[in-house]
Amino acid sequence: MSAIEWAEKYRPRTLGDVVGNKKAVQDLRKWAEEWQSGIPEKRAVILYGPAGIGKTSSAHALAGDMDWEVIELNASDQRTAGVIEKIAGSAASMNTLFGGKRLIVLDEADNLHGTADRGGMRAIAGIIKATLQPIVLIANDIYGLTPTVRNICLEIKFGSVQSRSMVPALKKVCDAEGISCSQEAILQIAENAGGDFRSAMNDLQAAASGKEALEVEDLSTAGRDVKENIFKAMQKIFKSTDCKRALESAYGLDESPEDLVHWIDENLPIQYARKDGDLEDIRAGFGYLSKADLYLGRVKKRQNYRMWRYASMLMVCGAALSKTRPYPGFIKYQQPSLWRRLGQTRSKRDMRDNIASKIGEHSFESMHYSRNNLLGFYALMLKDEASAIEVTASLGLELEELMYLSGSAKASKKLQKIYDEAQKLLEKKGDKAEEQAFFKVPAPLVDEKQTTLHCPVNIPEKEQEVPSEKSETSDSQPPEGKQKTLNLGFDISPEPPEKEEASEKKLSEDPVPEEDNFFPLPKSMQEKKLISEPVEKKTLSTTSKKKGSDGSIDPSKQRTSDKASPSAGMQDNTGEVLKKAEPKNQKTLFDF
Numbered sequence: 258m259s260a261i262e263w264a265e266k267y268r269p270r271t272l273g274d275v276v277g278n279k280k281a282v283q284d285l286r287k288w289a290e291e292w293q294s295g296i297p298e299k300r301a302v303i304l305y306g307p308a309g310i311g312k313t314s315s316a317h318a319l320a321g322d323m324d325w326e327v328i329e330l331n332a333s334d335q336r337t338a339g340v341i342e343k344i345a346g347s348a349a350s351m352n353t354l355f356g357g358k359r360l361i362v363l364d365e366a367d368n369l370h371g372t373a374d375r376g377g378m379r380a381i382a383g384i385i386k387a388t389l390q391p392i393v394l395i396a397n398d399i400y401g402l403t404p405t406v407r408n409i410c411l412e413i414k415f416g417s418v419q420s421r422s423m424v425p426a427l428k429k430v431c432d433a434e435g436i437s438c439s440q441e442a443i444l445q446i447a448e449n450a451g452g453d454f455r456s457a458m459n460d461l462q463a464a465a466s467g468k469e470a471l472e473v474e475d476l477s478t479a480g481r482d483v484k485e486n487i488f489k490a491m492q493k494i495f496k497s498t499d500c501k502r503a504l505e506s507a508y509g510l511d512e513s514p515e516d517l518v519h520w521i522d523e524n525l526p527i528q529y530a531r532k533d534g535d536l537e538d539i540r541a542g543f544g545y546l547s548k549a550d551l552y553l554g555r556v557k558k559r560q561n562y563r564m565w566r567y568a569s570m571l572m573v574c575g576a577a578l579s580k581t582r583p584y585p586g587f588i589k590y591q592q593p594s595l596w597r598r599l600g601q602t603r604s605k606r607d608m609r610d611n612i613a614s615k616i617g618e619h620s621f622e623s624m625h626y627s628r629n630n631l632l633g634f635y636a637l638m639l640k641d642e643a644s645a646i647e648v649t650a651s652l653g654l655e656l657e658e659l660m661y662l663s664g665s666a667k668a669s670k671k672l673q674k675i676y677d678e679a680q681k682l683l684e685k686k687g688d689k690a691e692e693q694a695f696f697k698v699p700a701p702l703v704d705e706k707q708t709t710l711h712c713p714v715n716i717p718e719k720e721q722e723v724p725s726e727k728s729e730t731s732d733s734q735p736p737e738g739k740q741k742t743l744n745l746g747f748d749i750s751p752e753p754p755e756k757e758e759a760s761e762k763k764l765s766e767d768p769v770p771e772e773d774n775f776f777p778l779p780k781s782m783q784e785k786k787l788i789s790e791p792v793e794k795k796t797l798s799t800t801s802k803k804k805g806s807d808g809s810i811d812p813s814k815q816r817t818s819d820k821a822s823p824s825a826g827m828q829d830n831t832g833e834v835l836k837k838a839e840p841k842n843q844k845t846l847f848d849f
């Protein structure tokens with residue numbers, strides 16, 4: 258039998274079988290009962306908490322108790338916005354054949370598709386708002402879900418299963434398997450599991466396999482059962498002065514010295530706090546930790562992992578030996594608060610990075626630069642409603658991102674309005690682009706026939722000398738689309754030097770009023786740019802808007818043209834640059 262089978266075999270079938278988490282189970286049941294008499298205010302619940310504590314089992318057990326059908330979308334399924342809408346969306350909007358309910362379970366909802374794709378989350382939010390069927394989202398990290406989704410769901414927290422609750426359940430499994438297990442052995446397995454009931458089941462199965470009786474001595478040989486638990490290691494470090502035992506315990510951990518140092522750092526001041534306010538032991542302990550940290554830094558810098566042992570020795574023995582007196586009594590050791598803080602702010606940091614990358618794309622800067630230098634600038638632009646709409650549309654901000662950037666904790670009516678207006682603006686732009694695409698004339702293919710048309714294409718002189726009959730042939734039977742290429746001005750060859758000069762001249766003769774130029778460049782730079790970038794000048798000559806007051810180049814546009822491909826210079830009949838021909842990132846800060 259494989260290791261997972263007992264956990265599967267004894268998965269709770271009803272909510273009554275779920276071990277521990279009584280309050281969570283009760284809340285879940287209450288929510289389900291609300292569905293029996295109509296649609297409750299919160300149409301979905303989020304069951305969240307660490308792994309292996311019965312969240313998924315509870316969702317399935319609930320469906321069993323309520324006699325509901327289950328549709329599950331788990332992490333191994335492809336869960337893009339489209340798939341979610343197709344499967345969960347249709348399941349949520351349709352009634353079952355016999356009018357019963359259907360429970361939609363979305364496992365690992367905090368891990369949909371990485372953070373880059375927030376489309377999945379948006380799809381979920383949409384489905385939840387309109388669902389006619391109960392939905393359960395399962396997550397380890399509640400902060401991995403967007404605020405929108407969290408706002409519309411009932412949050413139910415599942416905690417680690419206490420070892421004393423696990424013992425009777427593990428005993429039941431031993432009985433069912435016909436194995437006599439000693440109380441101590443079961444207790445040890447339960448304690449080693451650190452609140453993860455799935456691990457406890459797996460450990461029990463690994464230790465008991467092939468045996469008729471399980472004693473505590475059998476556990477010492479059973480793989481993961483000898484694994485040290487971080488809380489025990491903390492005890493050995495802080496309660497004794499036996500350096501060797503403390504080190505052994507640290508080596509038996511599944512934590513790297515880089516993680517262990519955070520544990521010691523967090524708990525040292527808790528453990529060595531004294532009523533008389535004497536901080537000497539804490540000071541000495543931190544002295545060792547700082548030395549250990551030096552070694553950790555060297556390991557990172559030189560990639561020499563042999564130095565980990567010095568780091569471990571300094572942090573473990575240093576913390577153990579820095580006490581000048583024993584510290585009896587129970588201490589609840591804490592997980593490093595830094596991790597908690599990082600965990601809590603993870604979604605916020607992800608959000609900030611998402612926005613920064615959108616700004617980066619918009620302003621042609623790196624994400625790092627945008628995060629450090631431009632975020633505040635864009636946030637300022639949100640202060641004014643009119644520019645806020647344009648910024649939102651240009652960056653393609655989601656409502657949550659808009660909230661974040663404007664520093665608002667909730668989606669106020671004003672923000673919602675800005676967001677809606679931005680969507681309308683985007684739709685309008687989309688329609689316009691479609692219209693343009695409809696009227697857009699396809700670029701002429703460079704073939705012999707085309708050269709006979711009156712298209713001011715810059716073709717080397719030789720090619721322009723086309724036999725006249727050929728020209729007549731093509732004039733008499735104009736193939737579809739070819740006439741449209743007349744007067745198009747496609748530039749398919751390098752511009753001859755005279756033309757360059759002409760365009761440069763035109764540029765200087767055609768100034769733009771001072772106020773149009775947001776960032777006038779110093780004269781020296783303007784000249785430098787004009788001289789060094791002939792391709793750009795061609796593009797600039799097409800639209801007077803892109804020029805500065807004295808023929809100088811608006812730097813935002815200048816950057817645009819820096820990246821422009823030759824095709825970006827295509828014009829339609831009206832002389833405007835064809836939208837489709839512009840690369841996406843040609844937008845500039847003041848394009849909107």
Ligand SMILES: Nc1ncnc2c1ncn2[C@@H]1O[C@H](COP(=O)(O)OP(=O)(O)OP(=O)(O)O)[C@@H](O)[C@H]1O
Nearest residue numbers: 264267268275276308309310311312313314454455
């Ligand atoms: N509270 C519990 N009561 C009974 N069995 C449990 C409990 N928690 C875990 N188990 C056992 O562990 C197995 C895994 O549990 P489950 O999948 O429900 O955990 P989970 O919290 O959803 O974890 P994950 O977040 O990793 O999906 C179950 O098949 C069951 O055997």
